[in-house]
Amino acid sequence: MENKVHKLAVLIDADNSSVHSISSVLEEVAKYGIASVKRVYGDWSSETLKKWREVLLPHAITPVQQFAYTSGKDATDMILIIDAMDLLYGGALDGFCIVSSDSDFTPLASRIRESGLTVYGFGRKQTPDSFKKACDKFISVENLHIDEKEEKQNTDTKVSENSLKTSTIEREKIKQQVDKATLNLIYKAVKDNSDDSGWAYLGSIGTYLSTVKPDFDTRDYGHSKLSGLIKELGIFETKMQGSQMYLRKASFSTFIKLVQKAISENVSQDNWASFKDIIQALKKSDLNIRNYEEAIETIHNGWIETKQEGEVKSARIIRLMP
Structure with missing residues (x-):
């Protein structure tokens, strides 16, 4: 039986979203289902949304007009929420994609989830945690831009060597250590x-x-x-x-036993085994270690002994693990 394709509503807050992210956002949405509804909310008489008009037709996004009736009041948020509730009660959807970096949509996301539908949030990394945690999944648009740049560079055979070096440097800057x-x-x-x-x-x-x-x-x-x-x-x-x-x-005691076993299976007549043979044996196990040589050297010298002769490094068993 084929998996059900989920029907999603993509609701975009134009005032708190980047027009340059929309193509990447819609590509990401396609991973989770079909965008049955695509609407973007804002005051289209404003010059600040001028660039949005260029992406509406290519992506079949319906603009929803909302005038700012009162200064300081975000009428766009209100009409988006009203539309979302109408769509929710219509019962034809499986989930919502809310594109905004505004924490004002936190109650909306929570309410949709209470009804058993999935909520995907799309916004900048500095989006308040309240909105992020109200969603089933939150995707940072900055990560989507990274994927887009890499794909473009991988498919463009005319990219210069300097451009590729720049890409590598940018990726290293973005890459972070796991906290x-x-x-x-x-x-x-x-x-x-x-x-x-x-x-x-x-x-x-x-x-x-x-x-x-x-x-x-x-x-x-x-x-x-x-x-x-x-x-x-x-x-x-x-x-x-x-x-x-x-x-x-990973269990360190298990690792020591595997090292001792690898040494036993690869020892020469003088009871020494080369690191090269030991590492090759370890790579056939279920271990996932970035640097086998460094890991072996961390084992206490009461269990194994190592020596260096020129470029050849060897190890032998001193005492077996209990």
């Missing part, structure tokens, strides 16, 4: 979704992270997918079952 709170959240996700052997399905981890932290996005850390982020962290064992990835928190 302690997020790392602890990943640990908890693995713990709460693991089986008796400690293995947890990556899909369940992703769902857990999005539920607890709606604005969690692997693109904030330089990865398009969660699997790439997990591998780079280098603190989880991973394995594949068909096309599905599983992970569990």
Whole structure:
């Protein structure tokens, strides 16, 4: 049986959204369902929304006019909320995409979710947490711009070498280290979704992270997918079952036992085994370690001994793990 295609309403607050983000936003929306309704709200008699008129027709977005009747009152927010409630009670949709960086839509997002529909939020990274957490998932438009730039550079064969170098520098600036709170959240996700052997399905981890932290996005850390982020962290064992990835928190005692086993299987007559052979053996296991040589050297010298002879590094077992 085919999966149901979700029908979504895309409601855009023109006063608090960037016109340059709309193409990327609609591409992202397509990952979650079909944009059955596409409306953008604002005072179209204002010169500040002039650029929006150029994107309405190409993207089949319906403009909704709302005059600012009173200075200081945001009439645009009101008409968007009224339309959203009308669409909600119509019962023809599966979810809403609210495009705005305004926290005023927090109650709307909460109300829609109370009715059992999914809410996707799109806004700038500095959008208040109240709105982010009111959504089922919040996507930063800055991350969408990153994807757009990379795709353009990958498909344009005439991009100069200097441009590619600039792209690499920009990506490194955007790429951030995973903060302690997020790392602890990943640990908890693995713990709460693991089986008796400690293995947890990556899909369940992703769902857990999005539920607890709606604005969690692997693109904030330089990865398009969660699997790439997990591998780079280098603190989880991973394995594949068909096309599905599983992970569990790496155990140092398990690592020592695997190292000792690799040494035993590759020792020469003098009881020494080369690092090269040991590492090759470890790479066949479920371990996911960025630098095997450094990891081996962190093992206490009461368990294994290492030596360097020229460019060749070797190790031997001193004492077996209990």
